[in-house]
Amino acid sequence: MGKHIVFGFYLTIISALISFTLQAQNPYSVVLHVETAGTLSTLIKESQKFQITDLTLTGSLNGIDIKCIREMAGKDIDGKETQGKLSKLDLSEAIILSGASYYLYDYGRFKLPLYAEDNSISEYMFSELELTSILIPNSIIKIGSSAFSKCSKLTSIVISESVTEIGLLAFSECIRLTSITIPSNVVKIGTQTFLNCVELKKVIIQDGINSLSLGGANTFDNCPIET
Numbered sequence: 001m002g003k004h005i006v007f008g009f010y011l012t013i014i015s016a017l018i019s020f021t022l023q024a025q026n027p028y029s030v031v032l033h034v035e036t037a038g039t040l041s042t043l044i045k046e047s048q049k050f051q052i053t054d055l056t057l058t059g060s061l062n063g064i065d066i067k068c069i070r071e072m073a074g075k076d077i078d079g080k081e082t083q084g085k086l087s088k089l090d091l092s093e094a095i096i097l098s099g100a101s102y103y104l105y106d107y108g109r110f111k112l113p114l115y116a117e118d119n120s121i122s123e124y125m126f127s128e129l130e131l132t133s134i135l136i137p138n139s140i141i142k143i144g145s146s147a148f149s150k151c152s153k154l155t156s157i158v159i160s161e162s163v164t165e166i167g168l169l170a171f172s173e174c175i176r177l178t179s180i181t182i183p184s185n186v187v188k189i190g191t192q193t194f195l196n197c198v199e200l201k202k203v204i205i206q207d208g209i210n211s212l213s214l215g216g217a218n219t220f221d222n223c224p225i226e227t
Helices: 002-025 063-072
Strands: 029-034 054-061 088-090 094-096 104-106 112-114 133-135 156-158 179-182 202-205
Touching (some): 054 063
């Protein structure tokens, strides 16, 4: 009987270790459809909110939803750290709408609230988050100023073909970003858009973009681009 108890004990330990290993190898991945903009937080259990590492969203999103995403990815509305672990975000089949509440306070402008705009990644929308990769909505036409600034862990981003404008400092200090493809529909790129992207070595500028679209010589300041 004693041997059976010991064997059962070790079997339990081994099962627990296997379970722990599998959980470590398989990040908490969630796919959700947001039928009504502003309701993302109601679709996620509070106990899960800060555990999700991989999130795919379809449907309609507004400032309230962006606020929730930011909290899941490490920052609250005041720019303070949260316990969020979100690192991979796929919004390719979602749309961003204006209106509703703000998603962030810009303390550089006397605590100015920032709101979402239709089909735009508005200023500072994903700045300073813990994201390592992101697919932005296919419907986006504008990436605003500092939209992804200081995303220090970002290594991969796909800019949709619909984008026509990229604002100043949009990807500044994304220190782990190694390559970027700028779609042919882009007609305007702001100054210092990729400032201090110290690992950015490969930039693919697709046919159709002329040199006048670029924000001058400062667009790629302090980037070790290989020519």
